[in-house]
Amino acid sequence: MLNTEMDAELRGIVGEADTDPLERLARRLLLEIGEDPTRDGLKDTPARYARWWREFTNYDPGTIETLFETTSSGQMVLVSGIEVWSLCEHHLLPFNCSLTIAYRSAEQLLGLSKFARIAHQHAHKLQVQERLVSDVAHDITRITGAQDVAVIGQGEHLCMTMRGIRTSARMTSTSFHGAFAEDSTARSELLTFVRGSA
Numbered sequence: 087m088l089n090t091e092m093d094a095e096l097r098g099i100v101g102e103a104d105t106d107p108l109e110r111l112a113r114r115l116l117l118e119i120g121e122d123p124t125r126d127g128l129k130d131t132p133a134r135y136a137r138w139w140r141e142f143t144n145y146d147p148g149t150i151e152t153l154f155e156t157t158s159s160g161q162m163v164l165v166s167g168i169e170v171w172s173l174c175e176h177h178l179l180p181f182n183c184s185l186t187i188a189y190r191s192a193e194q195l196l197g198l199s200k201f202a203r204i205a206h207q208h209a210h211k212l213q214v215q216e217r218l219v220s221d222v223a224h225d226i227t228r229i230t231g232a233q234d235v236a237v238i239g240q241g242e243h244l245c246m247t248m249r250g251i252r253t254s255a256r257m258t259s260t261s262f263h264g265a266f267a268e269d270s271t272a273r274s275e276l277l278t279f280v281r282g283s284a
Contacts, residue, residue, distance in 0.1 A: 108136035142173075145210035151229050152197035162275065164188040165201045166283040174245045175212035183215055183241035186283070188276050189226055190234035190265065196226070204229075215241045216259045223261035234264035236276055 112132035116123040123132060166186040174181055185205050189196075208221040219239040226235045240258045247254045265272035 106136040108139050109133055112136060142210055145206065147203040147207040150200050150203045150207065152200055153194040153230065154197065156191050156193060156195045159192055160190055162188060162190050163195065164279050164283065165198065166280065168202050168205045170205050170209035172209040172213040172218060174243055175214060177245040177249065179245040179248060181215065181241050181243040183209070183218060183239045185222065186238040186280055187222060187226060188236045189230060189232040192231045194230060196230050215239050215257060219259050219261045223263060227263065234266055234272065236263070236266040237261045238280060
């Protein structure tokens with residue numbers, strides 16, 4: 087369909103001024119792939135599509151900086167199995183990622199729910215897994231003041247599973263800082279705990 091014909095058809099379906107631009111994009115996408123956006127199963131799809139994108143990209147993690155005093159500094163804290171979904175910035179397809187976050191506390195401990203909030207905050211945007219784990223590690227360091235921080239992500243990417251090679255696989259990426267990067271004993275202790283929590 088020519089662009090001018092498509093534009094005319096889109097204007098006929100709904101007025102340009104009173105519609106979310108993401109709805110117009112969804113209608114255009116449906117037309118481009120040969121669908122009829124006015125048929126029963128698709129009538130409300132553009133609006134749902136627009137709501138989902140707005141909800142995903144406008145995600146509010148709430149408070150992420152709740153800290154508590156600790157009586158034993160240097161203790162390793164490890165939180166595993168934090169499941170997040172993000173979108174591959176190369177193909178706009180989803181990937182899921184299971185995150186493990188560890189740090190050695192300095193003088194303050196981060197509230198338990200804040201790990202997941204931080205992870206979701208960085209997942210709710212166009213991402214690559216390597217940057218996701220790095221961003222989470224940076225925030226843990228910034229908020230807690232801890233220098234010994236590690237984040238491990240294991241993800242399945244639908245841009246590989248659904249297209250291209252069409253094979254599922256899990257990718258692991260890490261971001262190690264401080265003792266976890268420099269001290270083989272600390273890293274070995276961390277990896278032992280990670281294996282035990284799997």
